[in-house]
Amino acid sequence: MAEIKTAEVKIPPLKKLTNYPEKLAPGHRLCAGCGASIIIRQMYMVANALGYELIWANATGCVEVCTSIYPYTSWKSPWIHNAFENAAATISGVEAAYKALKRKGKLPTDKKVKFVALGGDGGTYDIGFQSLSGALERGHDFIYVCYDNEAYMNTGIQRSSATPKYANTTTQPVGSESLGKPQHKKWMPEVAAAHGIPYVAQVAPSHWKDFMEKFKKALLTEGPSYINAFAVCPRGWRSKEEEGILVTKLAVETNYWPLFEVENGKWRITYKPKNPKPVEEFLKLQGRFKHLFKPENRDKIKELQEEVDRRWSWLNKMEEISNREE
Amino acid sequence: MRPELIKEVKYVPYSGNMAAAEAMRQINPDVVAAYPITPQTELMQFFADFVANGLVDTEYIPVESEHSAMSACVGAAAAGSRAMTATAGPGLAYMWEVLGIASGMRLPIVMTVVNRALSAPINIHGDQSDMMGARDQGWIQIFSENAEEQYDNLIQAIKIAEDERTRLPVMVGMDGFVISHAIERVRLLPDRAVEEFIGELKPMYPLLDVDNPVTHGPVAMTDSYMEFKRQQREAMMNAYKVIREVGEAFEEAFGRKYEHIETYKTDDADYILIIIGSTAGTAKYVIDKVREEKGIKVGLIKIRTYRPFPYYDVMDAIEASNCKAVGVFDRAETFGAVGGPLYSDIATAMYLRNKHYPIVSFIYGLGGRDTNVHHIEEAIDKVMQAAAGKEVPFINYLNLNE
Numbered sequence: 001m002a003e004i005k006t007a008e009v010k011i012p013p014l015k016k017l018t019n020y021p022e023k024l025a026p027g028h029r030l031c032a033g034c035g036a037s038i039i040i041r042q043m044y045m046v047a048n049a050l051g052y053e054l055i056w057a058n059a060t061g062c063v064e065v066c067t068s069i070y071p072y073t074s075w076k077s078p079w080i081h082n083a084f085e086n087a088a089a090t091i092s093g094v095e096a097a098y099k100a101l102k103r104k105g106k107l108p109t110d111k112k113v114k115f116v117a118l119g120g121d122g123g124t125y126d127i128g129f130q131s132l133s134g135a136l137e138r139g140h141d142f143i144y145v146c147y148d149n150e151a152y153m154n155t156g157i158q159r160s161s162a163t164p165k166y167a168n169t170t171t172q173p174v175g176s177e178s179l180g181k182p183q184h185k186k187w188m189p190e191v192a193a194a195h196g197i198p199y200v201a202q203v204a205p206s207h208w209k210d211f212m213e214k215f216k217k218a219l220l221t222e223g224p225s226y227i228n229a230f231a232v233c234p235r236g237w238r239s240k241e242e243e244g245i246l247v248t249k250l251a252v253e254t255n256y257w258p259l260f261e262v263e264n265g266k267w268r269i270t271y272k273p274k275n276p277k278p279v280e281e282f283l284k285l286q287g288r289f290k291h292l293f294k295p296e297n298r299d300k301i302k303e304l305q306e307e308v309d310r311r312w313s314w315l316n317k318m319e320e321i322s323n324r325e326e
Numbered sequence: 327m328r329p330e331l332i333k334e335v336k337y338v339p340y341s342g343n344m345a346a347a348e349a350m351r352q353i354n355p356d357v358v359a360a361y362p363i364t365p366q367t368e369l370m371q372f373f374a375d376f377v378a379n380g381l382v383d384t385e386y387i388p389v390e391s392e393h394s395a396m397s398a399c400v401g402a403a404a405a406g407s408r409a410m411t412a413t414a415g416p417g418l419a420y421m422w423e424v425l426g427i428a429s430g431m432r433l434p435i436v437m438t439v440v441n442r443a444l445s446a447p448i449n450i451h452g453d454q455s456d457m458m459g460a461r462d463q464g465w466i467q468i469f470s471e472n473a474e475e476q477y478d479n480l481i482q483a484i485k486i487a488e489d490e491r492t493r494l495p496v497m498v499g500m501d502g503f504v505i506s507h508a509i510e511r512v513r514l515l516p517d518r519a520v521e522e523f524i525g526e527l528k529p530m531y532p533l534l535d536v537d538n539p540v541t542h543g544p545v546a547m548t549d550s551y552m553e554f555k556r557q558q559r560e561a562m563m564n565a566y567k568v569i570r571e572v573g574e575a576f577e578e579a580f581g582r583k584y585e586h587i588e589t590y591k592t593d594d595a596d597y598i599l600i601i602i603g604s605t606a607g608t609a610k611y612v613i614d615k616v617r618e619e620k621g622i623k624v625g626l627i628k629i630r631t632y633r634p635f636p637y638y639d640v641m642d643a644i645e646a647s648n649c650k651a652v653g654v655f656d657r658a659e660t661f662g663a664v665g666g667p668l669y670s671d672i673a674t675a676m677y678l679r680n681k682h683y684p685i686v687s688f689i690y691g692l693g694g695r696d697t698n699v700h701h702i703e704e705a706i707d708k709v710m711q712a713a714a715g716k717e718v719p720f721i722n723y724l725n726l727n728e
Contacts, residue, residue, distance in 0.1 A: 053536040055533060055534070055536070057401060064545070065545050068541055068543075068544035068545050069544065069545045069547060070544040070545060070546045070547070070550050071550070073541035073544060075539065075541050076539055077536070077539050078533045078534065078535070078536060078539045078540060079533075079539070079540075079541050079542065080400075080401065080404050080533055080541075080542040080543050081542065081543035081544065082397055082400050082401065082424070082427055082543055083397070083423060083424060083427060085393070086393060086394060086397035086424065088394075089359075089389060089393070089394035089395075089397035089398045089401070090397050090398065090400060090401035091401060092359070092387055092389070092394070092397075092398045092401065093357060093359060093387065093397065093398030093399055093400060093401025093402035093403075093404075093405065093409065094401040094402065094404070094405045094533060094534070095401075096356075096357045096359070096385035096387050096398065096401075096402055096407075097356055097357050097385070097401070097402040097403075097405035097406065097407035097409070097534065098405065098534055099385050100356035100357055100383065100384065100385040100407055101356060101405075101406065101407055101534065103383065104356070104383065107534060111536055113534075113536060130390060130391060130394075131390070131391075131393070131394050131397065133390065134389055134390030134391070134394055135394075137390070138387065138388070138389075
């Protein structure tokens with residue numbers, strides 16, 4: 001893979017970015033305070049500024065159902081929905097068609113297009129995992145973006161492998177014999193990186209500059225990129241709509257949601273909080289963790305802190321090892 | 327056929343898989359996404375060789391599953407390209423969800439199905455449970471009797487699928503191993519004749535037209551879903567006409583006749599057998615044999631188009647004969663229903679014409695079980711008994727150890 005000369009490509013200042021026309025039209029049915037639409041709009045800002053047309057394949061999920069209710073659509077870009085588990089396979093076909101038709105001279109050559117597959121954590125970590133893995137391995141030229149809201153929110157807060165331990169969901173609810181989900185969250189970007197693809201990043205819309213820089217890199221990358229985006233879900237997390245970005249910020253500041261990237265095998269943590277806050281700060285704003293604040297469950301918060309520390313230390317090690325001069 | 331073309335027709339010893347791969351080479355699709363599965367594997371290997379040696383311009387996606395094969399075809403076809411794939415048995419079952427999406431989105435995808443039994447028990451051999459199980463997924467379904475028909479049907483399928491009146495995906499089935507792996511004479515058409523016949527795909531609302539962005543695959547609520555389905559029925563009715571027209575055009579161009587059904591010695595027949603696929607070939611031999619040896623007048627109706635089902639073609643053929651009873655051969659089970667799936671369709675056909683011929687149902691060839699000459703002779707005996715008013719079991723299994 002060629003070295004990405006990303007430093008030479010500059011994203012214009014925010015003031016200018018907001019002048020581009022919105023390509024996710026208002027009037028969609030996403031909830032107030034939803035993280036996913038913010039993520040999409042931040043992606044569009046970069047794509048608009050760099051002159052890319054985005055062509056989307058959207059897995060079944062919140063974004064899909066809320067933006068495409070016939071006869072309306074919120075999408076001012078080419079957009080396709082196929083099913084829940086196959087956004088990556090669908091975009092593989094679109095990208096292959098693009099290559100074939102371009103080779104045969106049947107498409108205009110002056111357009112800069114980029115293929116984006118978009119899925120929630122259900123369509124990415126779980127049911128779409130195989131399709132995603134296949135597409136990453138085959139090396140299609142596309143960006144996979146997961147808006148990770150840590151459960152099947154579209155259908156009513158069912159657990160996924162992205163749901164953190166002890167979160168209250170409707171399929172592993174808190175009860176007299178249950179403290180919520182018994183397993184920790186899957187480390188999905190790490191799994192994506194294990195495919196040896198050119199670019200992987202984890203982002204949060206609260207840290208929009210970091211996000212945009214990373215999405216820019218993904219746009220400029222030839223071959224597959226994977227972006228894992230933190231998508232606050234006020235409805236599913238039982239958090240306040242107006243606190244979405246605050247919750248997101250705290251996820252980053254507590255190292256619960258580390259911002260990092262893997263560029264051609266080199267791991268880099270792109271934001272290291274000077275004084276990381278205890279994970280409790282992030283948990284306490286969300287009703288899904290309410291039961292952990294009962295005196296008898298306080299040790300569970302400790303356990304979640306240990307998992308945060310474990311991943312953080314693992315990422316730091318990866319950063320150190322992968323950047324070591326041979 | 328034009329005289330200069332006749333000279334260019336090549337007679338080759340090909341298996342069904344080779345013939346299907348050769349048709350795909352000549353069609354030269356923009357995108358092929360496929361996953362290998364016995365007995366289709368060989369077909370994909372032949373095609374992969376064409377790709378590896380630059381004999382096609384196709385973007386070939388060796389996907390990680392059949393589900394992704396069909397998903398990628400949906401993406402490729404929606405993008406505005408010509409997309410093809412091939413599968414068999416469990417692979418088709420795994421695609422099932424996306425089959426309905428392909429037809430619901432009205433995408434002209436063409437696929438070979440090398441008909442294979444479904445698990446369990448796992449069995450790699452031929453039967454038609456796979457396509458029968460997918461018969462309500464909105465695809466046009468065509469069955470081939472032999473390798474050359476598979477070749478001819480695939481070429482025609484492109485035109486059928488892409489016609490603006492249909493815009494429906496087409497699957498073309500051939501029996502696993504018996505057709506897919508057996509070598510037969512195939513008359514290959516010249517490349518340019520095939521190219522000319524299928525013409526260029528005219529994309530409709532292509533996803534890749536960034537200047538005119540289109541939303542594909544939206545949510546349809548209770549207020550619009552049924553109208554989409556009603557339009558699909560309309561398209562399938564149109565397909566009945568289109569398949570016939572394309573068959574006529576094919577005959578005119580290349581001199582090989584293709585209709586919804588093929589009749590064999592039905593005109594004076596007292597007994598009619600109705601069969602899909604390779605066993606129709608055996609039946610023709612048996613019909614000649616019993617006519618010659620015993621003077622029994624048996625005829626055959628071979629179903630080529632299974633969806634849309636040619637009810638009236640079947641009834642026209644039956645009513646034009648001296649039919650006293652019918653034997654319906656199903657190479658698939660419909661557990662808990664009367665007869666197999668073909669039986670139900672034939673019974674419906676009779677109902678539509680207000681006719682009531684005795685029908686004897688035969689289940690045969692499941693999981694690659696041989697159906698030999700004497701098994702078909704046995705079946706003819708039973709049909710004759712039914713015609714004579716004798717009690718015959720409703721469902722009869724051929725070559726079953728009981």
